[in-house]
Amino acid sequence: MHIEVRGLNKHFGDFHAVKDVSFEIAKGHLIGLLGPSGGGKTSVLRMLAGLEQPDAGEILFHGELVNQLLPQERGIGFVFQNYALFKHMTVYDNIAFGLKVKKVAKPALKERVMELVELTGLSGFEKRYPHQLSGGQRQRVAFARALAPEPQLLLLDEPFAAIDAKIRQELRSWLRELIERVGITSIFVTHDQDEAIEVADEIMIMNQGRLEQKGTPWDIYKEPKTPFVASFIGESTMIDDVSQLKGFEEAGVGEGTRALIRPEYIEVGDAREFSMPSVTEEGIVHRLHFRGSEWMVEVEVGSHKLMTYRSLEKPALTPGQQVKVLVHRAYLFNHERSWMEENRLKVDPMPVII
Amino acid sequence: MNTLLRHKGWTWGFRSTLLLYFLLLVILPLLGVYYHSFSEGWRLFVDSITDPIAWKAVSLTVRLALTAAIVNMLLGTMIGWVLVRCRFPGRSLLNSLVDLPFALPTAVGGLMILLLLGPASWVGKAAGALGFEIVFHSPAMIIAMVFVTFPFVIRAVQPLLEEIDPSEEEAAKTLGASGVRVFFQVVLPSMLPGILSGGMLAFSRALAEFGAVVLVAGNIPGRTLVASVYIYGEVESDNTAGAAAVSVLLLTLSFVILWVVNWVQTRGKSQ
């Protein structure tokens, strides 16, 4: 199902939960709606489902306005955060509920339910009640129940929030595969960036009711459009006065300009490791953390503390050691705009404005 | 059928039924009493409640209800504690029996006490021989009130006791506190909100009690006539304004108690 949302707004009392959100989703895509808690993600999802009425804005499915349609009439499947299984019904009856409401004939109903039981790996559990299942199994039942009436859009509200970290990993890839096989347009809400990056075709990042950016995980990582997105996705160090860094003297002059620097844009090492030592800064290794496959290095440059990674292959560093530091690239922003800035001493002095 | 049920009229009808129900059954009658008691002017209201028989009835009711509530707070604390903390044969039976006074019609409760303590029973005879008067006097009225309000304190105290972490008491014991001290400094403070709110509910119910009391009281004006029986008498003799005035007094008292109980309970929850 193709989905379009225009100028969506929602208030809860004085709280402006969703601010002017617009987006479009192509048929068959799997979208991760990502952001900190209280950012308005769940409200957007609930408005798409018709469980909440928007104060303003339009929701279109297949180009048709559905604002006035009740949840019953929208043809969606919804997986709730705590699954909301009918606790007095067996697994079978839970999955069959939507089909019974639609008055599907008994043989067809049974076939469809068994197909879903099979698909979600719940064979042998049909007669159990929700309280007799593990968290992961309940999740699968909720999923099968939502898929049973063959919805055109699947909405998942924090589908893995209540599941152990270990099983969560398995369920993620399982979900990804299953959605691909069914080929249904899906949106899932999460506050876990790893989850969004791993599962989704595209990510939408929401913060304080606003849609900050929409794009593939790689695009968002590479070219964050707002400071919030830059700091929310991936790791970074915030620098208040970027003009103190070599190569960024001119870039940082604008009033209130600050910088985010990702660890992979910083290089640390002995003077011999650099081809252009003139571009580097003097730094002191502050602390070293062993991270299994690499070292995490905290290095002090002037009054700033930067964070980066260093391969285990390279000569080991020790705390207190004098090192050279090269900042390749930084994400700069002020009140008016934000842009990616290359080290001007390193390359040709043309800033890349995004 | 389903499309018929989905019609907007149903929603609308249900909603107005609910509001009407509230209005007709609870709000209007209550306002009616307040309205009626003042309808003939402030003076008549004052006259009605300053009538010696009326205010004696009210003050007697308050005194008896207070006694009954205090008796119940003591008994209820003990019984609540025993039922939660001790394991003994017949415990679950006693626990079910607690609700008996709520289940029994109050008139039946009154009759039971009348039979047990009346002049014809051996208790009555023994008391008569010693020069006591039980039935038709304060002792029987207090017993009737205690009987009717028996479950309140117990049922308010039990959940609180069940919530107390036993390790709290154990901690006090390892710190060298004696059993009595543990009870008064650790257990009792946790039970206190329940004892208080249960006691106040018992007091408010005893104030309002009619069925059990009317049967065991002599109903002699100025001596053994309680407020609810006084109101009933006034209604029977067609003095509804006087009945309404005393009702307003009792109602206001009960509402204040109910409000305080709510306040105590919400405060207890937030802590």
Place this chain on the structure above:
Amino acid sequence: MNKLWITLTYAVFTLLLIIPLGKMTVAAFSGGLGELGAALSRPEALHAFMMTALVVVTVTLLNTLLGMMTAVYLVRGTWMSRGVRRLLNSIVDLPYAVSPIIGGLMIVLLLGPGSTAGVFFEQIGFKIVYAFPGMVIATLFVTFPLMVREVMPVLQEIGTQQEEAASTLGAYSWTTFWKVTWPSIRWAVIYGVVLTIARALGEFGAVLVVSGNIINRTQTATTLIYQDVENFNVTSANGAALVLAAFSIGLMLMMEWAKKRRGVH
């Protein structure tokens, strides 16, 4: 030490509950079965029990339906603002704080022969006070909080998600209620019904004021007991009281059973 308290507890139960109950039972049978039968088969006794049964059935039906509706709206009624719901919620408890006698008085004042509404109904030939409708209203007033207070916490506990899930699966409110909400609140409703029956069966003060206690017309079992005692006819009173007590104890056993069943689900 604990033994002392256990003994004291047993003593209180025995003195306050068991002995009075036993005494009444013995007294009812003291004149033999024949006298008990005669007391119960008096025409006014039969009529009184019939009135009680009628009031109980009518009140239980009305209170169950309206109480459930009230509970659902107070918990889920987003069409009312929070403030209105909180106000109505506190009003629900008011009948607890009102003496049954005052409850009866309120109805007499509002609908009795002296009031405008009473005169109006009288003229169209519909008598409320000193008749069956008034008794039903009085009992309804007294039992009003019971059902609401049983069902509300359960509704709050189960939350709205299961109902929302049902609606996204295509079920409309009627189906959702019967298939999803009802199974969850069923035991609370049954418990509320039992409480309502017990209270309606035993209601005395409010009914006494509203009914006028007219023999063979508006007299109920409890007001019959009152009249028998007033007439120093304690033996007859005992018979009726025993029957009521037996019913109440039966209901109490049902409550215990409902409580246990509810615990399971």
